[in-house]
Amino acid sequence: MGLADIAIKFALIIIIFLISLVIAMYSTYAERKIAAFFQDRIGPNRAGPWGILQPLADGGKMFLKEEIIPTNASPFLFIAGPSLAILTACIGSAVIPWGQTIIIGTHVVPLQVTDINVGILYIFGVVSLGVYGVMIGGWASNNKYSLLGAIRAASQNISYEISMGLSIIALLMVTGTLSLKEIAEQQHGWHWNVLYQPVGFLLFIICAFAETNRTPFDLPECETELVGGYHTEYSSMKLGFYLFAEYINMFISSAVMATLYWGGYNYPGMDWVLAHTGPTIAPLLGVVVMFAKVFLFIFFFMWVRWTIPRFRYDQLMDLGWKILIPLAIANIIVTGVWITFIK
Amino acid sequence: MESLSNRRKVIESKPLNFLERAYLPAIAQGLAITMKHFFRKPVTISYPEEKREFSENFRGMHSLKRDENGKERCTACGLCALSCPAEAITMIAAERQKGEEHLYREEKYAAVYEINMLRCIFCGLCEEACPKEAIYLDGDIVPADYLRKDFIYGKDKLVEAPLNQ
Numbered sequence: 420m421g422l423a424d425i426a427i428k429f430a431l432i433i434i435i436f437l438i439s440l441v442i443a444m445y446s447t448y449a450e451r452k453i454a455a456f457f458q459d460r461i462g463p464n465r466a467g468p469w470g471i472l473q474p475l476a477d478g479g480k481m482f483l484k485e486e487i488i489p490t491n492a493s494p495f496l497f498i499a500g501p502s503l504a505i506l507t508a509c510i511g512s513a514v515i516p517w518g519q520t521i522i523i524g525t526h527v528v529p530l531q532v533t534d535i536n537v538g539i540l541y542i543f544g545v546v547s548l549g550v551y552g553v554m555i556g557g558w559a560s561n562n563k564y565s566l567l568g569a570i571r572a573a574s575q576n577i578s579y580e581i582s583m584g585l586s587i588i589a590l591l592m593v594t595g596t597l598s599l600k601e602i603a604e605q606q607h608g609w610h611w612n613v614l615y616q617p618v619g620f621l622l623f624i625i626c627a628f629a630e631t632n633r634t635p636f637d638l639p640e641c642e643t644e645l646v647g648g649y650h651t652e653y654s655s656m657k658l659g660f661y662l663f664a665e666y667i668n669m670f671i672s673s674a675v676m677a678t679l680y681w682g683g684y685n686y687p688g689m690d691w692v693l694a695h696t697g698p699t700i701a702p703l704l705g706v707v708v709m710f711a712k713v714f715l716f717i718f719f720f721m722w723v724r725w726t727i728p729r730f731r732y733d734q735l736m737d738l739g740w741k742i743l744i745p746l747a748i749a750n751i752i753v754t755g756v757w758i759t760f761i762k
Numbered sequence: 763m764e765s766l767s768n769r770r771k772v773i774e775s776k777p778l779n780f781l782e783r784a785y786l787p788a789i790a791q792g793l794a795i796t797m798k799h800f801f802r803k804p805v806t807i808s809y810p811e812e813k814r815e816f817s818e819n820f821r822g823m824h825s826l827k828r829d830e831n832g833k834e835r836c837t838a839c840g841l842c843a844l845s846c847p848a849e850a851i852t853m854i855a856a857e858r859q860k861g862e863e864h865l866y867r868e869e870k871y872a873a874v875y876e877i878n879m880l881r882c883i884f885c886g887l888c889e890e891a892c893p894k895e896a897i898y899l900d901g902d903i904v905p906a907d908y909l910r911k912d913f914i915y916g917k918d919k920l921v922e923a924p925l926n927q
Contacts, residue, residue, distance in 0.1 A: 457796050461806045621786075722800075726792040 427528050432513075435532060439512050442717075443666035444474040450666075450721055457725040481659040489652050492561045500556025501653065501660035507549040508667035514538040515674045516600045518684045518706035521699055530684075530706060531600060538599035539587060542675055543580070546630060550576045552664065553639065557649035568648035571732065572639030576630060578739040583626035585747035589619045589754040590679060599675075603683030611682040618750045620680045622743055627672040629739070632665055634724040638732055673716035677709060684709040821884045823901030824877055824915075825922050829867055832925035835896035838872040842888035842897055850881035851888060867894075875920060879904050879913040 448463065448471065455462025463470035488494055518530035535541055550573050557569020593615050594602050606612060613620045629636040640648035650661045677683060684705035693701040730738070781787050807814050816822070827835050838855035856873035858866045865871075888897050907913060 453800075455804070456800050459799055459802050459805045461804045461808070464808075722793060722796060726796045727789060 423526060427523065427526060428532070431528070431530070432532055435512050435517070436509065439509060439667055439670055442670050443663055444478070446666040446669065446717060447477065447662075448474045449717070450724075453718065453721045454725060457722070478659070481656045484655040486655045486657070487652070489561055492652065493559050496555050496559035497652075498657070500552055500559055501657045501664070502552075503555060504549060504552025504664040505660045505667070507545050507552060508664040508671065511542055511545045511668075511671040512674070514541050514599055515671070515678060516603045516683060517674075517709055519702040521702045529600075530702065534598060534600040537597045538602075539591070539597050539679075542599075542671075543584060543587075546668075547576070547580055549664070549668065552661075553649050556653065556661065560649075560652035562652050564647075565649050565651045568639055568651065572632065572649055575632075575636065575638060575735060575739075578736060579626045579629035579636075579743070582622060582739060582743035582747050583630065585744060585751065586619045586622035586626065587679075589747070589750045590616050590623075592751070592754050592758060599678050599683075603678050603685065606682040607685050607689070609687065611680065611685075613680040616680065616750075616754070618746065619754075620676075622747050622750065623680065624676060625738075625743065627676060628720070628723070629735075631668045631672055631720070633669065633720050635727040635730050636735060637729060638735060669717060669720055670713065673713045673720070674709075676716055677712035681712050683712075821886050821889075821899040823879075823904050824882075824888070824897055824899050824920055825901050826875065826917065826920045827896050827898060828922050828925065831864070833863075833865060833867040834871060834921065835867055835894045836872050836875065837868045837870050837894055837896075838875075839870075839893065841891045841893065845887045845891035846882075847885060847887065848881045848883045850878045850883075852876050852878075872917070875917050877915050877920065879915055880910060 451473070452462040452470070454460075463473040466472040466476045488497055513532040514535055516529075516531040516534070520527050520529045522528070553572045553576075554569050557565045557567075557572070560566070590602075590612060591597065593612065594605055596602060596605075602612070628634075632639050638648075640650065650658055653661060684702075686705065686708040689701060689705070692704060829835050838853050840853065840855075843849075843851040843853060852874075853872045853876070854874040855870050858869050858871055884899060886899055889899055904913075
């Protein structure tokens, strides 16, 4: 690996990092705008044309607000909580294939930071680390309500991670690989996994909603029951990091869903474009398609938020343990039978 | 009986069938409903730039009227103050002097006329009680202010602008 390759890799890391930050930033704006449209309102329109500078104004406000650390809280852990949350949210983007390889000069550049052969396991590991951010934050606040909120969040995330993992197993039986790059490549043409694993996708998207703490699974921050949930004691940018991490998580999980089930960067007519325009345009168009799919999923996250009311906590646990896990296991069995006897 | 709105639904409490218990069709239905709203025109009125039109019988701030020659109609008879259930109106009457005939319509006029906007309930009884058609609640919303004393509106705020302006 030459110096140029390292430089290209480094640039790729920086670009993807910046893209996830910008998308998370503008997700807050999109969230408010889309919420407004769903409620027949206009939404933020004061900062800049159509309010597009609103995230900058929000960020500036977050940084300038007073920073409060409770007297009896552990300052180190109190700061470690949001840092962990945003760190684990950011490093998930490393294994997602954003496109095929493109050629810059003499270098072949894969549009993916790193293609490790256990890509999905890496994502799962990183996502489950995200619970630590919430848990440590709730614990370090030295506040019963925060702790209760953190426990709720942790138990919810762990419960849904089980069914998420089980729903993935059926997919892995179909694809036979853990590498996200290979999974994306296998879906070339119209072999999108959602056509082979519709139930698995349904389970996965439900669990993704729960993992990212989005409505209807936003119980960790249930203001009517727990003041503010695990981040009750947080102010200024530390609270901002928690909320920001949620939006980055939403972006990453949308990207994972697009890659695993909806064909990733593949689009219909890809071979035709490749044959007619050369080896640069087609992969770049693939990147555009990938991001279009991601944005559709982010929109879906926001769409559901204004449709379904929040679950009660026992209903949440019922759904996770009594419905999703048995359904995921049944899906594995059906997939196994299908692979063994029919395929 | 036929319901007035025709939107009455009879609720049945029979057990849910499988599709209803699966919950997903209901979610899809809900998503369709919210999506319909996504494309609907916003009902927002951006207030300072754009003002909602009042209905014709909206009762806003009071104004003391002038007649067609620009003379004040009010003769300080006190009927408005008497009819006011909130006792928001006070006035001091004075006699018209020589040379003031172009200002006041009759021999008696209100030297001081005050309405306490904090007491006023905008019932419109003063309007109805006035025999001279001198007071109407046809103005705008009473603006906010910082001090209680600023809500006592004198003639400077109540009387219509003179005709020649």
